[in-house]
Amino acid sequence: MLDPGEPKFRRRKAARPGEIVEAALAVFAERGFAAAKLDDIARRAGVSKGALYLYFETKEEIFRAVVAQAIAPNVQMIRAVIAAHPGPLSDLLRLVAGRAGVLMETLPVGGVLKMVIAEAGNFPELARVWHDDLVAHILGAMTDAIRAAQGRGEVRPGDPRMYALELIAPMLVGVIWRETFAPVGAQPFDLPALALQHAETMIEGLKNREVAA
Amino acid sequence: MLDPGEPKFRRRKAARPGEIVEAALAVFAERGFAAAKLDDIARRAGVSKGALYLYFETKEEIFRAVVAQAIAPNVQMIRAVIAAHPGPLSDLLRLVAGRAGVLMETLPVGGVLKMVIAEAGNFPELARVWHDDLVAHILGAMTDAIRAAQGRGEVRPGDPRMYALELIAPMLVGVIWRETFAPVGAQPFDLPALALQHAETMIEGLKNREVAA
DNA sequence: ACGTAATAACTGACCGGTTAGTTATTAATA
DNA sequence: TATTAATAACTAACCGGTCAGTTATTACGT
Numbered sequence: 001m002l003d004p005g006e007p008k009f010r011r012r013k014a015a016r017p018g019e020i021v022e023a024a025l026a027v028f029a030e031r032g033f034a035a036a037k038l039d040d041i042a043r044r045a046g047v048s049k050g051a052l053y054l055y056f057e058t059k060e061e062i063f064r065a066v067v068a069q070a071i072a073p074n075v076q077m078i079r080a081v082i083a084a085h086p087g088p089l090s091d092l093l094r095l096v097a098g099r100a101g102v103l104m105e106t107l108p109v110g111g112v113l114k115m116v117i118a119e120a121g122n123f124p125e126l127a128r129v130w131h132d133d134l135v136a137h138i139l140g141a142m143t144d145a146i147r148a149a150q151g152r153g154e155v156r157p158g159d160p161r162m163y164a165l166e167l168i169a170p171m172l173v174g175v176i177w178r179e180t181f182a183p184v185g186a187q188p189f190d191l192p193a194l195a196l197q198h199a200e201t202m203i204e205g206l207k208n209r210e211v212a213a
Numbered sequence: 214m215l216d217p218g219e220p221k222f223r224r225r226k227a228a229r230p231g232e233i234v235e236a237a238l239a240v241f242a243e244r245g246f247a248a249a250k251l252d253d254i255a256r257r258a259g260v261s262k263g264a265l266y267l268y269f270e271t272k273e274e275i276f277r278a279v280v281a282q283a284i285a286p287n288v289q290m291i292r293a294v295i296a297a298h299p300g301p302l303s304d305l306l307r308l309v310a311g312r313a314g315v316l317m318e319t320l321p322v323g324g325v326l327k328m329v330i331a332e333a334g335n336f337p338e339l340a341r342v343w344h345d346d347l348v349a350h351i352l353g354a355m356t357d358a359i360r361a362a363q364g365r366g367e368v369r370p371g372d373p374r375m376y377a378l379e380l381i382a383p384m385l386v387g388v389i390w391r392e393t394f395a396p397v398g399a400q401p402f403d404l405p406a407l408a409l410q411h412a413e414t415m416i417e418g419l420k421n422r423e424v425a426a
Numbered sequence: 427a428c429g430t431a432a433t434a435a436c437t438g439a440c441c442g443g444t445t446a447g448t449t450a451t452t453a454a455t456a
Numbered sequence: 457t458a459t460t461a462a463t464a465a466c467t468a469a470c471c472g473g474t475c476a477g478t479t480a481t482t483a484c485g486t
Contacts, residue, residue: 031247032245032331034248037445038446048464050448051462051463054460058447114331117389120392135394135399162402165386166383169385170382183340184333187374189374194378197372201376201418203418206414221436221479222436222480223480224434224480262472263438267434267436
């Protein structure tokens with residue numbers, strides 16, 4: 001069973017934090033903060049529980065690191081959206097839908113979103129960071145784009161912030177669905193396809209059909 | 214401090230279970246299952262912790278009762294939708310949007326939805342019940358209505374189940390938003406107004422504009 | 427009506443299992 | 457060999473669940 005020539009552990013100071021955060025994401029997403037056991041996180045990361053405390057002060061700090069890491073790469077994407085071209089809104093929506101569809105497949109947004117929703121009551125300042133640094137940016141950028149399109153007469157009247165929510169909501173529900181209901185037998189949704197179909201629905205739904213004054 | 218004429222408790226066997234479930238909903242929704250303390254639930258319900266065990270076997274059973282109770286009244290509404298009139302889809306959507314908007318304001322769907330999402334990993338059979346008895350009904354009824362409308366040529370081609378998700382997603386995100394981000398300072402959404410605006414958006418977005426063959 | 431015995435709703439101190447966090451020790455590497 | 461990453465045994469607090477005792481309420485006898 002054990003190869004005596006093989007050391008029973010390796011010293012890999014640099015790699016540990018990332019591995020721990022990755023393992024913690026999986027366990028927190030599956031169990032929630034309170035029900036997640038440090039022993040489970042440690043085992044999954046391939047270390048002992050004590051080793052966690054070489055890199056993090058508390059369980060809560062590990063949790064914060066998980067959420068923070070999940071925000072970081074996404075901020076890039078938002079910048080791209082904000083710096084978006086001033087072309088017609090329909091082009092922008094199709095572009096964003098294409099990007100978002102694959103991003104949702106790739107990144108672990110579902111698990112992290114689930115965590116943030118679940119623990120907002122216990123870690124309100126964490127929900128605040130997630131909102132201020134990520135959600136509000138996305139929603140704000142969308143709102144601005146829609147308002148601009150309304151100014152150009154492309155989009156009919158209506159609350160642009162609500163329109164923005166209508167735009168992104170199916171993607172959010174889609175990833176939540178994947179985490180929550182698909183594992184218990186519910187038919188899953190093809191997220192990229194959903195993103196594209198919804199983009200077309202919204203393009204038609206937002207179109208201003210009044211004759212220009 | 215204490216009025217000696219006032220008894221320190223009253224015997225109210227019939228009222229207790231409902232009060233306990235109501236208190237438990239509040240605590241579970243705020244803290245999640247694992248982090249919720251029975252002492253807190255008991256205090257909020259105005260009883261001692263021991264009294265909880267006169268009416269429920271375990272913490273988990275209280276949790277199940279909370280979720281079950283939240284499903285029951287809603288099933289009625291879905292029946293109404295399923296038995297829906299065969300008129301044009303736009304009428305149905307406006308009707309449902311009106312109902313849904315006020316229901317979301319009234320019922321504690323946000324808290325329960327949050328709980329189900331958060332604890333799906335720990336109580337998968339509970340997520341299954343929630344899905345099978347509630348979510349699948351709503352989505353299925355919507356899907357049927359849309360497919361029928363496509364058959365009549367009212368709605369353009371596209372996956373009807375995805376269209377159904379596009380329809381209900383903003384409401385779900387709206388209630389989650391209220392539970393998660395509004396408490397930390399995010400600007401809330403007017404859910405009835407959102408429902409109505411989204412209904413109009415989708416009516417336009419789904420409309421079949423091809424000339425009939 | 428009144429007193430009192432019987433019932434059962436309810437309390438709150440307690441117990442034990444679980445788990446976050448600590449530390450004495452071991453072993454990999456430079 | 458010195459350094460320190462990593463382990464594993466340990467501690468202590470917390471909390472779900474229990475139960476012996478208390479008190480509100482009811483039933484019954486006079």
